[in-house]
Each structure stands twice: as C-alpha cells, then as structure tokens.
Amino acid sequence: MAPTLTVRVRRHILNLRLTVDLGQVLVLFGPSGAGKTTLLRCLAGLDRPDSDSLIQLDQTVWDAPGVHVPARNRQVGYLFQDHALFPHLGVAANVAYGLHHLPRQQRPARVAEALTAAGAAHLHDRPTRGLSGGEAQRVALARALAPQPRLLLLDEPLSALDTPTRLRLRTELRRLLLAAGVPTILVTHDRAEALALGDHIAVIIDGRLHDSGPAEAVFNHPATVEAAAAVGVETVTTGTVAARRDGLVHVKLADHTLQAAQDTVGFQEGDRVLVCIRAEDVALELPGPPRATSPRNHIPATITAIHPDGPLLRVALDAGFHLTAYVTRPTLEQLALAEGSRVTAAIKAPAVHLIPHLP
Amino acid sequence: MEWEAIELSLRLAAATTAILLPLAVPLAAWIAFARNRVTVVVEAIVALPLVLPPTVLGFYVLTALGTRSPLGRWWQELTGSTLAFTFTALLIASVLHSLPFAVQPLVAAFSGLDRRLLEASSVLGRTSAGSLIRVVLPLSKAGAATATVLTFAHTIGEFGVVLMVGGNIPGQTRTVSISIYDRVQAFDYATAGRTSLVLLAFSLLVLTSIYTLQRRQKGAVWPRP
Known part of the structure; x- marks a missing residue:
C-alpha cells in the first residue's frame, strides 16, 4: 500500500x-x-x-x-x-x-x-x-x-x-x-x-x-x-528502443518508429525510454508524396487544437501519441491549417531526446 | 624553590580543568548551535572574567562563599567548617575565572563545523547529546586540546582571585604566583627569581604547544566529497 x-x-x-x-x-x-x-x-x-x-x-x-x-x-x-x-x-x-x-x-x-x-x-x-x-x-x-x-x-x-x-x-x-x-x-x-x-x-x-x-x-x-x-512546451511520451543503427537510436512509439541522433551508448534494444520533443523543433508539412528533405522523421498526424501562445500558435497534434508544434501565423494561413487538418510532422533526428526510464 | 606552592598550583589547575571541561562542552555547544538572543547574553557573561579585574570576581566569590551568604551557611552546616580561604573556595573561584578560556576555543571549533553533519546525525536518529559525542567532539579535537591547555595554564597563572578568595595559607591556598609575591615582600629575590623562571618557561611551552596544535588543525583539510 x-x-x-x-x-x-x-x-x-x-x-x-x-x-x-x-x-x-x-x-x-x-x-x-x-x-x-x-x-x-x-x-x-x-x-x-x-x-x-x-x-x-x-x-x-x-x-x-x-x-x-x-x-x-x-x-x-x-x-x-x-x-x-x-x-x-x-x-x-x-x-x-x-x-x-x-x-x-x-x-x-x-x-x-x-x-x-x-x-x-x-x-x-x-x-x-x-x-x-x-x-x-x-x-x-x-x-x-x-x-x-x-x-x-x-x-x-x-x-x-x-x-x-x-x-x-x-x-x-x-x-x-x-x-x-x-x-x-x-x-x-x-x-x-x-x-x-x-x-x-x-x-x-x-x-x-x-x-x-x-x-x-x-x-x-x-x-x-x-x-x-x-x-x-515539450512532448514527452513513452517509447521502446527498437534498434541502434548508423549512430541513430530507433524508437518505437505507438505505430511509428522515430530516429534519434543520440549517443547510442547506454541504450539496449527493448529499453523503455521517454521520448522528448520540444514544440519549437516540430515542423508541419502538408501531406503529399515523399520528398527528399533533411529531417529523418515524417509522421502523419491530425490537428486537434490550435491555441495562441505569444507571437506563435501552439498546435496540438494526434499522431497516435500526443505531439505539440509551434507555427507562425503566416504559416497557419498559407497551409490553411485548422482543427481536423491532416498534416505531416517533420522532426530532425537531433531534436528527438531520449531519457532512459525504468518502468 | 617553593615546591609546595608549585605542587598546590598543579593540583588546583588539574582539578579546575577536570571540573570545567565537562561543563564547558555542553555550554559551548549550546552557544555555538542555538545562536539566539539568550546565547548572546550568556556568551557575554562567560567572557566577563576576561575584562573584569580579578579582584572584582574575587570579591563576589568571597561574598558568596562567606558565612553571611546562604551558600556559605549551608556549607558550614553541611561540613562544620567555613568555605572561604580553603582549597575548595579557590577551586570554585578558579572554575569561574577560567570559564572563557575553556568555552571560547570550543565555541570557535564548534562554529566551524559543517551544520549539515549535525542535521545528518539527527535525521539518523541521534539526540543532540549523541551528536555532540559522536560527531562534534571527534571533529573538534584541536579546539578541545586548546581549551584544556589554556584552562590549565590560566589557572597556574592566577593571582588576584587567589589572593582575594584563598589568602596565603601554605599547602592550602598558597599557589605559585602568591609565593612569588610573598618572597618579594620578604626581599627573598633569589627564590622569587627561580620560581618566576619556572613559570616563564612553563607559559612559553604552553603557548608554543597551542600554536602548534592550531597550525596542525589548519593543515588538516576536511574531506568535502
């Protein structure tokens, strides 16, 4: 007790x-x-x-x-x-x-x-x-x-x-x-x-x-x-280490696999980790055919809410897990984002921080 | 040489130190660790013998121990003899007179301790007394040694208080310093000179040993992990 x-x-x-x-x-x-x-x-x-x-x-x-x-x-x-x-x-x-x-x-x-x-x-x-x-x-x-x-x-x-x-x-x-x-x-x-x-x-x-x-x-x-x-403002969610390859740690998260550029020492396959992604590091793209871009991670998501936060807008996303992104007002208008919009969240591998966390 | 006087002084100093230290340790710990308005007043009272003329302290002790005081009367009823002008009276006066020399080095040593160690001790279930014995004293060895040596030496060198409270009774209250005064009064400069030289050498030895102790304490760095 x-x-x-x-x-x-x-x-x-x-x-x-x-x-x-x-x-x-x-x-x-x-x-x-x-x-x-x-x-x-x-x-x-x-x-x-x-x-x-x-x-x-x-x-x-x-x-x-x-x-x-x-x-x-x-x-x-x-x-x-x-x-x-x-x-x-x-x-x-x-x-x-x-x-x-x-x-x-x-x-x-x-x-x-x-x-x-x-x-x-x-x-x-x-x-x-x-x-x-x-x-x-x-x-x-x-x-x-x-x-x-x-x-x-x-x-x-x-x-x-x-x-x-x-x-x-x-x-x-x-x-x-x-x-x-x-x-x-x-x-x-x-x-x-x-x-x-x-x-x-x-x-x-x-x-x-x-x-x-x-x-x-x-x-x-x-x-x-x-x-x-x-x-x-940060997304923190639980994942599992799936693999370590090419200096990247691959983490299974809901239905997705994220790649994190992090010192691979200390991570074993099957380890439970907390995946931390700052809202500033999440870029939003309109869904479309795959293009050659530098971010390693492209995750389909649905916008669930948009709140003003200072000069920026804080966009809550459902990607099978909760994810938060910051966008500017011009971006919002150009991409015509609204609640319910389908987008792709692009996240660079170095922006995915892993923290080992025993259950 | 006045061997009887030297022996008496040594006996008085040893007894004073033996009585004073067990009293000074808890008193110093209280002053060092409680630190409030009351401790400031107590600290001042403890330091009084440093600035009061010994005759003033001697006068009050003599009055307090005399047959007109309740304490003096109680002692007379208990033992059948008067308290003033005895070795016991001398001892009481010495304890009071040497108080700052025992308490102040201890307060200085205790105040320098990391308070965190005391807190660690209390969280681990120890009482204040237990912490004092197990943590504070073992880490204040140099301060305790300084207090002991200073108390002993200061008692050996007492004059005014002894004269007021003890008088000049050979084997009872006639200490080294009194005997020197006595010899000079009798124009026996040779004896006075020899005894003075012994006291001078002794005092120098004491101070040298204290400064050695303090230097060693400074050299020993506490491990701060």
Whole structure:
C-alpha cells in the first residue's frame, strides 16, 4: 500500500497544499529558489514550518498546530546535496551510524546489505576521504537506506557530480531506488533529471504548487502558464528502443518508429525510454508524396487544437501519441491549417531526446 | 624553590580543568548551535572574567562563599567548617575565572563545523547529546586540546582571585604566583627569581604547544566529497 502524504505547509515563501499517494518516486520540480528544498527540510523535520501547518504521513502527524516531531523520531532517510558524510568515520561506520536501535550483532549484516543496495559494497573498508563524488553519493544513499526509513528524501542528489558521472548515475539511481522500494521524494531543477527519476511530478514555483500528476501528464499538459514555462512546451511520451543503427537510436512509439541522433551508448534494444520533443523543433508539412528533405522523421498526424501562445500558435497534434508544434501565423494561413487538418510532422533526428526510464 | 606552592598550583589547575571541561562542552555547544538572543547574553557573561579585574570576581566569590551568604551557611552546616580561604573556595573561584578560556576555543571549533553533519546525525536518529559525542567532539579535537591547555595554564597563572578568595595559607591556598609575591615582600629575590623562571618557561611551552596544535588543525583539510 502506497502511503499517503498530506502537506499543508507555510514557511518563508513556501505556501502550498499537496496530498499525494507516494508510489515510487515523487519529484519536486521547479526553478532554483522556489522553496523545494525548504519543503523537503520541513518533511525531514530539519526546518519547522509555521504553526498552522500540517505534515502527515498516513496516520502519523509530524507537524500540526502545537505538534513538531523532531527529525530524529521521523524515521526518514535524507540525502544532502553535498552528501554530508562524517569525515572522521570510515564508509562502514558512516552506514552503521543510524543503526543504534539494532542489536549490535545484527549491524554488520545490515551495513553490508545497505551498501549492496546502493551499489557500494566494494567501498565497505574505505575511509571517507578520497571517495569520488559518485562513490560518496552511493555511500550516502546506503547510510540513508540502512535504518529502513519510511520515506527517503533526496535533495538535488546529482547536482554535486560532474556531468559524465551525473548521466551515468541518473539511470542507475532510478534502478537503485526502485529496488530499495522505499517511497522517495526527490528535489531537482533539472528537467531531464525530473523525467529520468520521477513517476509523479509536483511543479513548485515561487513557493506555490502549480501542477501535480504523472510525469508525462505534467510535461504534456502543464496546468498553469507558469508551470508550462518551467517545464517547457515539450512532448514527452513513452517509447521502446527498437534498434541502434548508423549512430541513430530507433524508437518505437505507438505505430511509428522515430530516429534519434543520440549517443547510442547506454541504450539496449527493448529499453523503455521517454521520448522528448520540444514544440519549437516540430515542423508541419502538408501531406503529399515523399520528398527528399533533411529531417529523418515524417509522421502523419491530425490537428486537434490550435491555441495562441505569444507571437506563435501552439498546435496540438494526434499522431497516435500526443505531439505539440509551434507555427507562425503566416504559416497557419498559407497551409490553411485548422482543427481536423491532416498534416505531416517533420522532426530532425537531433531534436528527438531520449531519457532512459525504468518502468 | 617553593615546591609546595608549585605542587598546590598543579593540583588546583588539574582539578579546575577536570571540573570545567565537562561543563564547558555542553555550554559551548549550546552557544555555538542555538545562536539566539539568550546565547548572546550568556556568551557575554562567560567572557566577563576576561575584562573584569580579578579582584572584582574575587570579591563576589568571597561574598558568596562567606558565612553571611546562604551558600556559605549551608556549607558550614553541611561540613562544620567555613568555605572561604580553603582549597575548595579557590577551586570554585578558579572554575569561574577560567570559564572563557575553556568555552571560547570550543565555541570557535564548534562554529566551524559543517551544520549539515549535525542535521545528518539527527535525521539518523541521534539526540543532540549523541551528536555532540559522536560527531562534534571527534571533529573538534584541536579546539578541545586548546581549551584544556589554556584552562590549565590560566589557572597556574592566577593571582588576584587567589589572593582575594584563598589568602596565603601554605599547602592550602598558597599557589605559585602568591609565593612569588610573598618572597618579594620578604626581599627573598633569589627564590622569587627561580620560581618566576619556572613559570616563564612553563607559559612559553604552553603557548608554543597551542600554536602548534592550531597550525596542525589548519593543515588538516576536511574531506568535502
């Protein structure tokens, strides 16, 4: 049973209500300074929200008028941005730090188990100093998981890492979190990270909740203008890697196969991926005999809606999956586009971004 | 040489350090980590002995311990003897007088700690006291050593407070510094000179060891992954 988190928090700029069934990974997404970390710290008990706030996990009340359960009694795991490993303790002692409730003879087994779960078993006997960023990250995750917390809270878990490590760990972190099976709330301002790691996304801007729902729904249909600006107008949909050829990844998507010019390393046939296409990168053509053009992808689609969006028009398309395109007003008139028109969406291969996403 | 006085001073310094440090650690932790209006006032009170003339502190301690005060009367009923002009009185005064020398190095060391480590400790289920013992103190070794050495050395060098509270009873309250004063009053410059030289050498040794400690602390970089 997924636990239900009920939050009604006010503190500084933060002022939001959120009730959510914590499935696997809930992502708190939004620009820097939006109050995401403050919310995470309130959940952990590290910050105390204003007195009229409420934080409740299932039947356990953590914050309410006159109630504030201290962090040490909440049984949550917290991953700090810079890991915050204890520098005077070795890796094993760091992981064992929260196990004081466990009988002494059971602790070594639990430490080994947590390190394995975080993919860090080989670091067991290492001192903390000298660990690389990625290694420290795994040890910190093991330390948070070891006491078997009710809730795992991760504050920008990948931001302290260099880019290659971040990309590698992104997919792996998702795998580790799913395997650990602890309901997880994760803060990030990175769209790709939010998509790669999250199942459910809550968009927080200026301390307010702007949208909340399954990742694809939030990215495809942002609830507010601010949320749309934060996530970008982008098509996000699920596909399967069909083949890797000529430096292109072929992705099966509804009845179509899209070609993505992306580093093929890290993609296996049959992998589930999120396919992201920005609306600016989708060109519309009238259907006709195939011509020699540079875009690799030509997808027949039907226009379902046309909305003005600033100087442009945002065109919603049904191509067997939901797709959004931007066109100018002259284009609209020249091509005589209207709701119900049949068009061909042309997308260059480099504009198709793939993000690995385990189910 | 006034061996009896030197021995008494060492005993007083050791006892003062042993009593003061366990009090100073939680006090310093509270000042360093709570940081509110109350801690500022407490910090000022702790620093008072640095600026007050020792005679003022001595005067108040003497008044508080005398037979007219409730504390002095209570002590007399309990033990049958007066508290003023005893080794115990000297010890109480020394603890108060050396307070800033124990607390301030600890506050400085604690304040330099990454607060995130304390938060990590509390999320992992530890109480403030547990975090203090397991995280704060092990990472503040140089600060704790400085506090210990300074407290010990400062007690050895006390004069005004001792004179006010302890007087000059050989084997009871006659410390090194009093004995030097006493020798000079008696025109025994030779003995005063020899004892002074011992104190001078001791103080130099103490300060050298503190600066060595601090340099080593600066050199040891915390691993920030």
